[in-house]
Amino acid sequence: MLFCRIIFTLMLVIFAVTASFHTQAINFSEREYQIKAAFIANFIRYTRWDSPATQQFSFCTTSPSVNLILSQHLSDERWFGLSPNFTVVKPGQQHLCHFLFIDAQADSQWRSHLANRAVPNLLIVTEKKESARVLGQINFFQVDNKLRFEINPRRLEQAKLKVSASLLRLARIVSHDNKARAND
Numbered sequence: 001m002l003f004c005r006i007i008f009t010l011m012l013v014i015f016a017v018t019a020s021f022h023t024q025a026i027n028f029s030e031r032e033y034q035i036k037a038a039f040i041a042n043f044i045r046y047t048r049w050d051s052p053a054t055q056q057f058s059f060c061t062t063s064p065s066v067n068l069i070l071s072q073h074l075s076d077e078r079w080f081g082l083s084p085n086f087t088v089v090k091p092g093q094q095h096l097c098h099f100l101f102i103d104a105q106a107d108s109q110w111r112s113h114l115a116n117r118a119v120p121n122l123l124i125v126t127e128k129k130e131s132a133r134v135l136g137q138i139n140f141f142q143v144d145n146k147l148r149f150e151i152n153p154r155r156l157e158q159a160k161l162k163v164s165a166s167l168l169r170l171a172r173i174v175s176h177d178n179k180a181r182a183n184d
Contacts, residue, residue: 030069035147036140037073040125043138043149044079044099046167050160051121052080053098059084060097062106070101094119102136104128111135118158132174137161139174150174 044057057079061067071086087096091113094100100122102110107128114124115134124136132139132152137159139150150172156163 032147033066033069034073036127037070039140039147039149040070040099040101041074041077043123043125043163043167044077046164047123048162049098049121049123053082055082056085057082058087058097058099060087060089060094060100061103062089062101062110063103064088066101066103094122097122100124100136102126102128102131107131107135118155120160122159123161124159138171141172148172 059070059074061070067086067088071084074084075086077084089096089100091110094114098121102124104127107126111131111134123138125138125140126132126136127140129139129141132150132155137152137155139152141148141150149170151163151168152174153163153168154175
């Protein structure tokens with residue numbers, strides 16, 4: 001009986017420690033997307049669309065959990081005098097969006113659908129290595145545990161989007177010859 005209690009107590013301790021680590025991982029991920037939300041708000045603010053939204057600004061994501069976090073932090077934003085409408089989309093529904101955030105888990109699915117194709121008036125932001133070269137116009141990456149971003153001006157031009165020179169100065173530029181240039 002004592003042996004069973006010891007085993008049971010040990011299992012509870014292991015469960016509590018595991019749950020604690022899992023909670024910390026969730027909080028870190030949520031914190032990461034909170035920071036990305038602030039960047040995204042400025043990406044949108046400093047981008048000009050060839051055909052701006054007229055009714056609502058369609059803010060699309062590829063994941064319900066990411067959509068929830070970003071919508072919580074960006075729902076009070078107004079871009080071009082419009083409130084954002086947050087939607088989760090699948091490949092083929094990009095025409096519903098003015099902005100599309102493709103998370104790392106959905107990257108390969110969207111890559112096979114949109115790689116090297118420009119969608120007019122759609123700002124695509126990604127978070128997987130090399131995505132600014134073939135999928136999105138802006139991509140997040142980390143250097144020394146700091147969040148940074150890179151921009152592919154050619155892909156912006158193909159999508160008929162323009163970003164502010166101030167935003168370009170802060171970014172690492174991905175050029176048409178697939179080499180990245182640091183602006184640090």
